[in-house]
Amino acid sequence: MEVKVVRDILEANEVIARQNWDFFAERGIYVLNLMGSPGTGKTSLLERTLERLKGRWRVGVIEGDIATSQDAERIARYGVPTVQINTGGACHLDGNMVRGAFGELDFDQIDLLIVENVGNLVCPAEFRIGEDDKVMILSVTEGEDKPLKYPLMFQVSSALLLNKIDLLPYVDFDLERFRSYALKVNPRLQIMEISCKTGEGLECWIDWLEERASGKRG
Amino acid sequence: MEVKVVRDILEANEVIARQNWDFFAERGIYVLNLMGSPGTGKTSLLERTLERLKGRWRVGVIEGDIATSQDAERIARYGVPTVQINTGGACHLDGNMVRGAFGELDFDQIDLLIVENVGNLVCPAEFRIGEDDKVMILSVTEGEDKPLKYPLMFQVSSALLLNKIDLLPYVDFDLERFRSYALKVNPRLQIMEISCKTGEGLECWIDWLEERASGKRG
Numbered sequence: 001m002e003v004k005v006v007r008d009i010l011e012a013n014e015v016i017a018r019q020n021w022d023f024f025a026e027r028g029i030y031v032l033n034l035m036g037s038p039g040t041g042k043t044s045l046l047e048r049t050l051e052r053l054k055g056r057w058r059v060g061v062i063e064g065d066i067a068t069s070q071d072a073e074r075i076a077r078y079g080v081p082t083v084q085i086n087t088g089g090a091c092h093l094d095g096n097m098v099r100g101a102f103g104e105l106d107f108d109q110i111d112l113l114i115v116e117n118v119g120n121l122v123c124p125a126e127f128r129i130g131e132d133d134k135v136m137i138l139s140v141t142e143g144e145d146k147p148l149k150y151p152l153m154f155q156v157s158s159a160l161l162l163n164k165i166d167l168l169p170y171v172d173f174d175l176e177r178f179r180s181y182a183l184k185v186n187p188r189l190q191i192m193e194i195s196c197k198t199g200e201g202l203e204c205w206i207d208w209l210e211e212r213a214s215g216k217r218g
Numbered sequence: 219m220e221v222k223v224v225r226d227i228l229e230a231n232e233v234i235a236r237q238n239w240d241f242f243a244e245r246g247i248y249v250l251n252l253m254g255s256p257g258t259g260k261t262s263l264l265e266r267t268l269e270r271l272k273g274r275w276r277v278g279v280i281e282g283d284i285a286t287s288q289d290a291e292r293i294a295r296y297g298v299p300t301v302q303i304n305t306g307g308a309c310h311l312d313g314n315m316v317r318g319a320f321g322e323l324d325f326d327q328i329d330l331l332i333v334e335n336v337g338n339l340v341c342p343a344e345f346r347i348g349e350d351d352k353v354m355i356l357s358v359t360e361g362e363d364k365p366l367k368y369p370l371m372f373q374v375s376s377a378l379l380l381n382k383i384d385l386l387p388y389v390d391f392d393l394e395r396f397r398s399y400a401l402k403v404n405p406r407l408q409i410m411e412i413s414c415k416t417g418e419g420l421e422c423w424i425d426w427l428e429e430r431a432s433g434k435r436g
Contacts, residue, residue: 037255037256037257037337037339037360038255038339038360038361038364038367038368039255039357039359039360039361039364040360065367066340066367066368066369066370067366067367067368067369068366068367070363070366070367071367089344089370091309091338091340091341118340119255119339119340119367119368120309120338120339120340120341121255121256121337121338122284122309122336122337122338122341123309123338123340123341126307139257139359141257141357141359141382141385142255142256142257142258143256143257145288146256146257148285148286148288149256149283149284149285149286149288149289149337150256150284150285150337151284151285152284152307164359166388167359167385167388167389170384170385170388171385
């Protein structure tokens, strides 16, 4: 019974997400859905990314949070159009919530839309929002077993940013084992090691993002 | 519409959770619901706790995971009765899942039941399972703003274990600010600073847990 209800919700979401995707495709806008646990560095990555894309791409941001607009305020400082979605308790964004933000952004002025999802390694993976790519962040402090324990997010992501590599000397994290677990779950996953604190590895990430977004721009 | 469905699920869960609580109360069993993000140290805390309770309490463990039985295998090494619940994709345990484990444990031989929830800072806070206390773990690598961004889990928890304090020299984490945020959200929250790696602060945690569990034992 409960399973049935959940399936209905997921199917209804697929329809809306597809309509969102069509909306963005007509306008040549590339959409990124950024996912990861609380505290893994989603907003920091977004800040470093906005610094590097400045002047080259017209970026828009949708910030998903359960409560507060802290992240949106952090991001608005970078001078990009930013909309905050408060999910009111829900643990993920869905297609309908993202659509609710359509009236708040001028999409004629945006080439690349980054949506920061609610901090959660589980549910956001189940709900499409109309994105071209899902990208997940995981930090080395979270442990190397996560691909096995939370497989869906690794499966649906195009790329994985392994963050906080500056902390590797201080934590027990076996990089090779992590890579083998992640690739076992998703052999096509693009894994990039980064540190939002030191900037290490971010060029590689920006290259990947720009290449993906260029494919969408007609 | 969707809100209505969610409310029905939560209400049905409350009924089952209350029945679970009665079941445990009749047997004088104290039940702890352990929650926190993926990788924050729930299983490590459980291991350190089992070492310290050995010979003093008859402990049982229920391990909640989306997939795999890795954690249950880690815990079974400590010689305590352990049941694995695989949620099959669901991002939290609920009362009914915990009830499903009743036949798998001999509750005449258990005084203290520890339930390790799915790694998630959001949804587990909404679903009672029949516990006496919810306890959450957060590690200093997750950032000091989390009480404001994920308030519900802080509100429903009796105690918060701030883990990985051995990493404090290497991360930006303002302890005083964190405390003030957490206590703003829940003024009665018992905050304990610990390191499962070095053992720092664990005596304080064990004292707290034993005091709580003693109250239940008739």
